Amino acid sequence: xxxxxxxxxxxxxxDLNDCPGLEPLCNVDTVSLPGLFEYYGEDIDYQxxxxxxxxxxxxxxxxxxxxxLRGGGCKVAFGWYNAVESGGAPPANAEIYPLIxxxxxxxxxxxxxxxxxxxxxxxxxxxxxFTTNDIRSDARYLGGLIGFAMIGGGGCSQTHFSQQExxxxxxxxxxxxxxxxxxxxxxxTATPDAFYxxxxxxxFQPTGLGGNDGDFNDFxxxxxxxxxxxxxxxxxxxxxxxxxxxxxxxxxxxxATVCRPVIQPTTEACDNVDNDCNEIVxxxxxxxxxxxxxxxxxxxxxxxxxxxxxNGLECENGFCIDPLCVGVQCDAGKACRxxxxxxxxxxxxxxxxxxxxxxxxxxxxxAVQCDEGxxxxxxxxxxxxxxxxxxxxxxxxxDGKCVDPGCxxxxxxxxxxxxAGTCTDACAAAVCPGGAACSMGACGAPMPETGxxxxxxxxxxxxxxxxIDPSNPAAGSGGTGGTESVPMQQEAVGKRSSQxxxxxxxxxxxxxxxxxxxxxxxxxxLLFGAGRRRRxx
Numbered sequence: 001x002x003x004x005x006x007x008x009x010x011x012x013x014x015d016l017n018d019c020p021g022l023e024p025l026c027n028v029d030t031v032s033l034p035g036l037f038e039y040y041g042e043d044i045d046y047q048x049x050x051x052x053x054x055x056x057x058x059x060x061x062x063x064x065x066x067x068x069l070r071g072g073g074c075k076v077a078f079g080w081y082n083a084v085e086s087g088g089a090p091p092a093n094a095e096i097y098p099l100i101x102x103x104x105x106x107x108x109x110x111x112x113x114x115x116x117x118x119x120x121x122x123x124x125x126x127x128x129x130f131t132t133n134d135i136r137s138d139a140r141y142l143g144g145l146i147g148f149a150m151i152g153g154g155g156c157s158q159t160h161f162s163q164q165e166x167x168x169x170x171x172x173x174x175x176x177x178x179x180x181x182x183x184x185x186x187x188x189t190a191t192p193d194a195f196y197x198x199x200x201x202x203x204f205q206p207t208g209l210g211g212n213d214g215d216f217n218d219f220x221x222x223x224x225x226x227x228x229x230x231x232x233x234x235x236x237x238x239x240x241x242x243x244x245x246x247x248x249x250x251x252x253x254x255x256a257t258v259c260r261p262v263i264q265p266t267t268e269a270c271d272n273v274d275n276d277c278n279e280i281v282x283x284x285x286x287x288x289x290x291x292x293x294x295x296x297x298x299x300x301x302x303x304x305x306x307x308x309x310x311n312g313l314e315c316e317n318g319f320c321i322d323p324l325c326v327g328v329q330c331d332a333g334k335a336c337r338x339x340x341x342x343x344x345x346x347x348x349x350x351x352x353x354x355x356x357x358x359x360x361x362x363x364x365x366x367a368v369q370c371d372e373g374x375x376x377x378x379x380x381x382x383x384x385x386x387x388x389x390x391x392x393x394x395x396x397x398x399d400g401k402c403v404d405p406g407c408x409x410x411x412x413x414x415x416x417x418x419x420a421g422t423c424t425d426a427c428a429a430a431v432c433p434g435g436a437a438c439s440m441g442a443c444g445a446p447m448p449e450t451g452x453x454x455x456x457x458x459x460x461x462x463x464x465x466x467x468i469d470p471s472n473p474a475a476g477s478g479g480t481g482g483t484e485s486v487p488m489q490q491e492a493v494g495k496r497s498s499q500x501x502x503x504x505x506x507x508x509x510x511x512x513x514x515x516x517x518x519x520x521x522x523x524x525x526l527l528f529g530a531g532r533r534r535r536x537x
Contacts, residue, residue, distance in 0.1 A: 002209070003170040003178035009033060009050055009198070010214035012071070031071045031217055033198060040068070040222075043189040044196075050184045050216075054228035054250045055162045056083040056145040059135040060193060061387035062373065063225035067100060067128045072201040072218030075154030077102040080135065083145040083163065090166040093159060096149045097140055099130040136387065145229055148183070150199045150219055158203035171206040180204040184216050187250070193232065193383075194224035232388055234378035235259035241274025241281070242266075245364075245379050262380060271296045292318040335359065348433050351426040351441050352417040359433050361443040375400045415440035 001007050012032040029035035033046035059080075067078070079098040081091045135141050147166075152159040160182035161167055167179045182204065188194035201218040202211040228250035237246035242263045251257035265277040270286040270293035287298035301318030302309050309320035316326050324339030334341040344359030354361045355378075364379030374381045382388065384400030397403040406421025416423040426441035436444040 002181055002214070003173035004208070006209065006214055007047075008181060008214045009046060009184060009216040012215050012217060031069070032215070033069075033217055033220070036069045036196075036217075036220060037186075041190050042186075044186050046186075049186055052164050052181055052183075052185065054185060054195075055164065055183075056147045057195070057226040057228060058144075058231070058389060059132075059141075059146055060225040060227065060383050061134045061136060062193075062383070063135050063223070064129065064131040065099065065221050065223035066130070067219065068196075068222045069198075069217055069220035071215070071220075072156075074156035074201045074218070075102050076156050076201060076219070077151040077153065078148070078219065078221060079151055080132075080146045080148055081161075082140075082142045083147045084166060086165070090159070090161060091149075093151055096151050096159070097138075098151065099132065100128055102151070102153050104128060134387075148197055148221070148223075150182075150201065152203075156201040156203065160199055160201070162197060168204045168206060170204075180209075188222070188224075191224055193227055194222065195226055197221045197223060227388065232382060233391060234380035234382070237261045239277055240279040241277040243277035247380055247382075270298055294319070344433065347431065349429055349431040351430045351432075351438055351443065352419065352424065352428075353426065353441075354443075356433065361430075361432060377401060417441070 012028055029038075037044040037046060077098045078100045079096040081096045084091065132138065135146065148162045150156075150160045158168065162183045162185070164179050164181055164183075167182050170178050170180055182200050184198045186196040186198070188196065197220070198216040199219040199221075200212045200214070200216055204210050204212060231247070231249050233248045235246045235248050237244050237259045239246075239261060243261045243265060245263055246259040246261045249258050249260045266275045268274075268276045268278075268282065268284055268286065270282050273296075274281045282293040282296065286293045290301060291298040292301045300307050302315040302320045303318075304315065309315050312323065313320040314323045314326055315321075322336070322338065325336035328336045328339060328341065330336055330341035335344045336342075337344075345356035348356045348359075348361070350356050350361035354363050356362075357364075365376035368376045368379060368381065370376050370381035373384060373387070375384055376382075385396035385402050386400065390396055390402035393405075394402040395405045395408050397408045404418060404420050407418035410418045410421065410423065412418050412423035415426055417426045418424070427438035430438040430443065432438050432443035438444070
């Protein structure tokens with residue numbers, strides 16, 4: 001809302017009269033923000049999602065932009081500037097570095113009549129795309145955040161800034177000290193690290209809007225390769241299943257206070273992942289009749305006839321479970337162990353660079369494949385650290401990942417991790433789930449049962465500790481003899497044929513961070529690639 005109370009953006013008004021000779025290309029669908037967002041496949045509400053923040057950004061190495069909509073006739077330049085701290089003076093025009101000059105023929109002479117053109121649709125013009133070959137390497141870049149400005153000139157003499165406090169002050173608004181909003185920010189829903197900046201071009205007066213109509217379609221720029229201050233870091237959304245993997249992004253106050261999921265719910269499958277993010281893993285009828293889904297595999301359900309349970313387990317709803325857990329229902333994120341509902345990650349300290357998920361220590365990046373120019377950190381593909389700032393207390397490593405200071409150029413042997421400049425055994429302080437052994441930076445198969453967790457549903461009970469059959473050495477996990485363990489067929493994570501019989505443990509689990517199964521991580525890598533939708537040109 002403008003300081004005088006005008007809600008913005010307003011619907012398109014008189015601009016339709018400014019496109020002589022371009023009908024039917026110039027209409028409400030081509031010169032309006034709703035039409036623009038629909039054309040580019042964005043899930044953006046032009047009014048509800050309009051914001052004045054973030055107004056400043058951290059540029060990535062992949063920085064580029066396009067003038068995607070022009071709804072005004074002024075000939076103005078567009079550029080970037082080093083962001084001004086609160087209370088600072090607006091930069092002079094000479095301190096704004098043009099990305100699109102005011103004389104660019106692709107922008108201002110796009111048809112024979114010399115009239116402005118909407119640019120948002122296919123027509124007799126070229127979309128003007130600009131790149132900087134990396135603002136971060138520009139000698140004029142001071143190393144912090146940047147803002148954007150429409151540089152005054154050509155009938156629109158007033159420079160308009162993305163930072164509202166740098167714009168013309170409204171002298172008769174209450175309370176005093178407010179400044180006119182000249183640019184709106186929209187975060188792209190179709191392209192990572194991308195924003196739309198929508199400007200009004202005519203001068204604002206100290207006492208009023210002047211000739212501005214408030215529809216913010218005069219100059220709209222699509223800019224990719226930007227993150228807000230502190231944005232773009234891996235985080236836990238707090239949501240279950242694959243929806244737990246997130247990246248920090250700007251909140252309503254313009255700071256990186258929001259953890260947005262990077263994967264959306266999909267149809268549930270038997271893959272040891274909570275695909276639909278309903279707090280239950282592999283729920284529903286996912287296997288052929290006579291089979292149950294056990295940690296990502298369809299195995300034959302148990303019964304009292306041809307496929308009985310062994311090792312003192314009891315069959316309930318097709319799953320072999322500890323008798324003490326029969327009928328026990330646990331809350332989401334808990335597992336039944338010897339009749340008690342527990343957190344399977346309690347008292348677990350995973351090897352360095354791993355974390356406990358589903359009662360397993362996993363490297364969330366183990367099966368993630370990132371595109372060129374990006375690296376995986378905590379299961380999320382991010383720009384290399386020479387193109388983004390590292391978190392406080394971290395330094396940029398030679399491999400493009402943020403590391404401990406002193407580890408920037410250190411290469412450690414397998415099974416070791418660099419900590420504060422020293423290669424350290426990743427297993428040094430590890431306490432693996434179920435008392436399993438840690439070797440070469442990885443925990444072995446758990447000794448006591450640590451697998452299935454329940455969500456309180458009818459298929460949610462899970463088995464407790466199971467005594468290993470000493471006559472079956474293949475069932476061990478590499479630990480010492482006499483320790484409680486689990487038959488190997490119950491610990492398998494990989495896919496198995498639906499025609500393979502075996503004991504099963506019921507799975508119904510609240511997952512965080514995308515799940516522990518390698519299949520989940522591989523799916524995450526694929527989804528990152530698929531999620532990078534190309535914008536329509």
